[in-house]
Every structure is written in C-alpha cells, then in structure tokens.
Amino acid sequence: MAHIASLSQLQTPPWASVDGQLVPYDGVRIHISAEALTRALSVFEGVKGYWDPASETFSLRTPREHYERLLRSAKLFHIPVDFDYPEFLRRLEQLAAELLVRERDLWFRPTLYVTEGHWGEGTRATLVITAFTQQKESGEPMRLGVSTWRRGTDVDLPTRVKSSANYVVARLARIEARRLGYDDAILLNREGRVAEATGACVVALLDDEVVVPPSSEGALDSLTVRILERICHRDGLRLVRRPIDRTELLAAQEVAIAGTISELTLVSEIDGFTFPVDGVLARLRASYLQVMRGTEHLEGVEMVATDAGRALVTS
Template identity: 45%
Template sequence: MKKTSLQAPAFALVNGELVPWEDARLHVSCEAVNRGLSVFEGIKGYWHLDGSFGILALPQHYYRLCQSARLLHIPFPWTLEEFESCVVTLTKSLLTPENDLWIRATLFVVEGHWGENTRADLIMTAYQSGKQLQSSIKLGISAWQRSSDNALSYRIKSAANYQVARLARIEGRARQCEEMILLNQWGRVAEATGAAVLIVRNGALLTPSSAEGALESITIDIIEVVANSLGVKFVRRPVDRTELLVADELCICGTLAELIPVEKVDEYMFDSNRPVLETLRDKFNDIVRGVCEDDGVHITKLAF
C-alpha cells in the first residue's frame, strides 16, 4: 500500500493571526495534550473552471464545529463571520494553481482543569489536495466497534473519537485494505473510519442515519440534495452488515474523500459498472467545480 506523506505548509492561523507553520504550538501540559480535548472540522476548497475558487459548505462546517464544542463544554466565541474570515485568510496565503485545498479548523483546549475555566485556541492549518478524482478502493469490515452515543458520541467530531478509527486503519493495512467499516453495538453499519457509507440497492441510495453511529455528515447532506435533483431516491435507515455485501453499488463519501467507489469489501467483489454512483459523482463534481449551481449547496467564492 502507498505510504502517506505529510505536508508542512508555510503558514498556520492561530486565533485569527497568520503565523509561520513551526510557530503553531501547544504546551505539553495543556488539556488538548493531556486529555485529547479538541474538536475539529475539515473544509474543502475547489478551483472552478472559470478560474475562481470556492469553499464548499463553510457555514455548515462552522455550525457543526459549534455543536462539537458545545457537547464537550468547550467555549467557542468566534462568530460565523470571524470564522469565515480566518478560513479565507489562510486559504489565500496557501493557494497554488495546481491544487485544491483542505482546511482543518481545530479548537485545542489550552487552559482549564476537568471542565473548569476552560479556554481553547482556534488553530487552522491547510493542505494541498490534488484535483484528480480518486480511484476505487478496497474496504474491510473491522473488528473494532463504533462508540455509542452515551459513551463518546459520534456527533462530536473530536480527535478522541478517531482512536478506534486509527486502530481499524492499522487492522486494515494488515489486510491490504485502504479503508475500514465500523459496525455499531447492534452489529449494523455505522460508517467508515473517515467517511460515510453510501450504497445502491434497486436504484435507490441508502445510508445509515446518525442514530446508527454515523457522524452527521455534511457531504451526505449535499449528496441528498444532488440525488433529489437527479430524481434518485435517497433513504437514511439502518443498514445490516450483509446488506452492505449484497449492494449493487457502494462508495464512501466525505469532505476529503468526496465520493470514492468501492471495488471490494473483504472477499466480496463489486461490479465495476456503477451507473447510479457515476452519475451522482459527475454531478457533485460539476457543482463543486462551478460548472453548474444548485440552490441547496452553499459555496463561498473568494474574491482576488
């Protein structure tokens, strides 16, 4: 399997201030280090075919970050306008014409003790992302389980919530799988380690609801809008493990993943002909590239 290479951008943004990458630091004694207390969002920006640049679903990512912070009792005083200004500032400082950009906005708890006097720094980093569509991948079904809502809620997009995902990815590499599926406490499909799961059965799109242990996916919401515009039935409901294996088509989807088709789950192969998902993927790509518009998809255009 391909080894991941890590990027070191020129700049990061700390509480609204652009700083050199190496100066974006946390103290070893802070809560983010000692207790893993942080919440984050990944936000994708795309070059449009007319030469402009658009950031996808920025308000939705802001409000989901607010939700994660609220559930972990982390103060988040930044307004949407301030947050957007930070994203735009960092984006403009790191844009290159060859690549799109993936922005990670993280609230790191830097002060406080067991929930008292809590204060967090808003630190944004951003990474170059290729424009090409990703090829199909191999999935496995992990032995590790998605946490339940009353353990560590899957509605919290927190670094701590990705510990099980990390273990599942390590398990997957030993099985030559690029991604892994996490099941919930009832043995049904929750999500992949870093993306939502979308299947096609009898021409309809199916995905587990958030009550099944899936993050409340912004990309899934966008895909539902796109599916409706194409006249494709879209249903959120429980998905059994075996239903995953007998799907007509299968993909994973998320902010960074977008829509990646799946060619194999464990020993089960899927047909390379994916008429529903390919149509959906093409329309999604046209929207984020500015080829066409959809009133249900929010894109923040940058002025240069």
C-alpha cells in the first residue's frame, strides 16, 4: 500500500543536505569502509512538515523533540554530535526551500552516519538530511499479520535508539507479511507480547482505554504517541502504556498504528481477526490530523513556520 511504501524508493529529489551544505541527491557518497556501512552504525529521525492550504504556509511539527531524540540515540551509540538545535532547524528549512511543492507535505529523514573512526576511537559522524513529498490524502486501513520474527531486548539492541540496525528484523518481518498478503507486520518480543509494527507503534483500544506497549516491551519511544496522549488527556480518554499479550491484541475493540509517516492509521484486520475502523480510534485519528495541520491547537505541540512556503507562493 502507498502509505507504507518507502518514500525514498519512490522519489529521487534533486537535493540533499550533507553537514549543512546542499548536495545533489545522486551525489551523496559514504566510503565503503565507514562504520555506517561495515557495522550499520547510524541513527536517524523522521520529521514531518505540513502544508497549510488556507494560509499557504509550511510548518515543521515538533522538530525540537526530534532533535532531542536524535541526540539521545547518538549518545547511547557513542556518536558525537557537532550541531545545535538552531543549526539542525536551519538545515531542515534550507532543504525545504528547495524541495517543497505546493499542496504537498514533506517528510525529512535526518541521519547521522558514522563516517570516521574505528570501534569507538576517533568517531565522527556526518548528518545527511533527505526529504520526500507526501500526498495529503489519508491512508486506507491496513491488514496486518503477526510475524514469526521477534524484537530483541534492551541488552540486544536498544529500541530506544532509532537506529538503522533496528530495522533489519523489521525488514524481514515486512517481507514475510507481504508474502502472506498483508500490508505490514506486528513484531512480538521474546516473551511473546506485542512490541511494535515494522515502522510504527501499535495502538489498541482495550476496555475503552487507549493502550500502547512501553519501550520496555520493545517499542520505540514514539513522539506521535506523546501527541496522541495529549489529545486523549484533553478529550477525556485514558491512554495507558502497558504490556499487551498477543491474544489480547487479537481480541481488542480497535487497533491502529502510530508514527510520523503513518500518523494514526487504522487497522482493519490482524491474522484474520477484524476490527471496526469507524470508532474511537477513527475520531482520535481525525483529531491528530487536525492538530498536525494546524486547524486545531494543542498545548505542547511545537509548530515551526518556515520561509519555504512564503517563498513558494511569491515566486
């Protein structure tokens, strides 16, 4: 399905940002001996920017939180960071000015590739930012399968680190899911409880509570879930972070997946068990999109307007 397809495989933008300089996308190079390649040593984020048709402006959503999570991932992997938040923001805005298309949203992938050093000695990383346009249309409900592949524990490969290495098992799980005719897969942890989907967190409605697995279960510390939690608090819904058994998920009232790209995408089926797509989570999804698009204010959700939209309109 289009909403889970890799944007980087569908598009070839003209520009990328490499350590703050615009570089032709096809000209970005990393040496074969870099630890980014020999040990899959890189950490990344996914930042979303939204086009507002009413005001014809373009704004980034929660870029500071993404920057701070990138710093945490880098710290846990002993990767030095040599840019501050204003510089991070400048680089996002610089790329947006080149790639923004009217009436389209943009998804940015800032990735810290370890390009120098060996086994933690003399480590240096290069920040490469790519960006891809997204349609504003909502994604259709998804069909999922529970994968035979498992998410590791915190002492295997910490899921609190948003690293490329963490997505190797996700890739295997998604290949398996597509072979079986599903759109995506649910990964269980070693205890057989729900961890996450291949590129998003799992959200379930259980006993009229919105429930998500915590990081200790193998789920990424999701910034999207943080926003959903604020919406639930505002609207009188209870959001709980706790373990979810496989059978508990299959017997849930409703299910969705949450992430920067997928936003809150409803799930219509898991392994033959069907779920309604017009209930509580559908209303939560509508509220989330209104907040992201700026038509509804939510305390604590940062919106950073850029010059890219204004420049596009006046050009």
